[in-house]
Amino acid sequence: MNRLVRAAAAGVLTLSLVAGVASVQAADEVSDAERSRIEGVVRDYLLKNPEIVQEALVALEKKQEEEKVAKRKEMMSENSGALFDSPRQVVLGNPDGKITVVEFFDYNCGVCRRGYGDMMKVLKENDDVKFVLKEFPILGRPSQEAARVAIALHLTDPDKYLDFHTAMFALEGGVNEEKALMVAENLGADMDALKKNMDNPEIFKTVEEVYTLANGLGLTGTPSYVVGTEVFGGLIGYEQMSKVIASMRECGETSC
CATH class of the missing domain: 1.10.1740 (Rna Polymerase Sigma Factor; Chain: A)
Structure with a gap:
């Protein structure tokens, strides 16, 4: 205060x-x-x-x-399915991993770009971690456009999502629908199917679900993470994330 x-x-x-x-x-x-x-x-x-x-x-x-x-834990308990196991979410790493890390991100978030590298390193070193990605486009219309393409790609060709995610964070400057579509096309996505899916009601439902979760958790920025019953606002960083994962593995809490 x-x-x-x-x-x-x-x-x-x-x-x-x-x-x-x-x-x-x-x-x-x-x-x-x-x-x-x-x-x-x-x-x-x-x-x-x-x-x-x-x-x-x-x-x-x-x-x-x-x-x-207490209110946040109650919200997590009541919405654990949507938070950790939504059919609309993107899962990287071990889908059956005992430790789940949820990340809320925006493709125009510079700090999220750094978080991407930490995530990939964590996944490479921990085969019991399930990383859940939540599209949380809060940085204006370009972010909303990019998220729309990303969700449509996941609906069309989920196997290409990680490569798309990687390529998006490798782009210089801000991203929007045009750049996101360019990335998808370069990856060999079925562009007709993708563009058709961009009008799929599931896109709106996916973003709405994420915003509802974010509001319930009190999130105001990206990246934000959820591990266990704890929320981390801002970049965790590789070292801290590794410690949190080790604690979850040891005692089921983010800090033993």
Whole structure:
């Protein structure tokens, strides 16, 4: 919680304490003078013991984080099928792997490009990892266009998806429908079938499913990862990802 937010919260907390005491006393129809005296006592006490406000803010922040984590775990439990085993998702690595890493990505995300290299290295070194890719086009219309081509390709020729994914992240600059179609054509995709599938309702349903999951998880950017019951916002990096996978293998948690 930054300084400005803490200051505002402290002010709200102080006013709430004063108002709370006053409202309780109001039930006994105390006089304005008595109410002012009570408010003065509370104010003086807080000024002499400001650490109480700090302690309350820390406790509030901790409670809110715990509630956030609990809500997220509940959401994961209720939507585990769509999150980890959706028929619409792309699976790389071992489809029956005991450890699942879910990545939400955007083809115009520069950090996702770095994450691609980490993912491939992890898959090469771990034969018990299942990597799930979720198209999460949040960087404007070009990203939405690229995702549409990617999903259509996966529907048309899923065996070409990894090569497509690799080639997309190898392109210089931003990507859009035109560049995505060029990549697919260079890979020998059936372009007539692919373009026909670009109007398939499944594309909308796939993106909608991903956005619903992302909103439920509180994701605001790419890349974002889900491992076990934990969400990682931003690039994990090869070393940390390797540690997380090792912990999952050892104790079923992202940190043992």
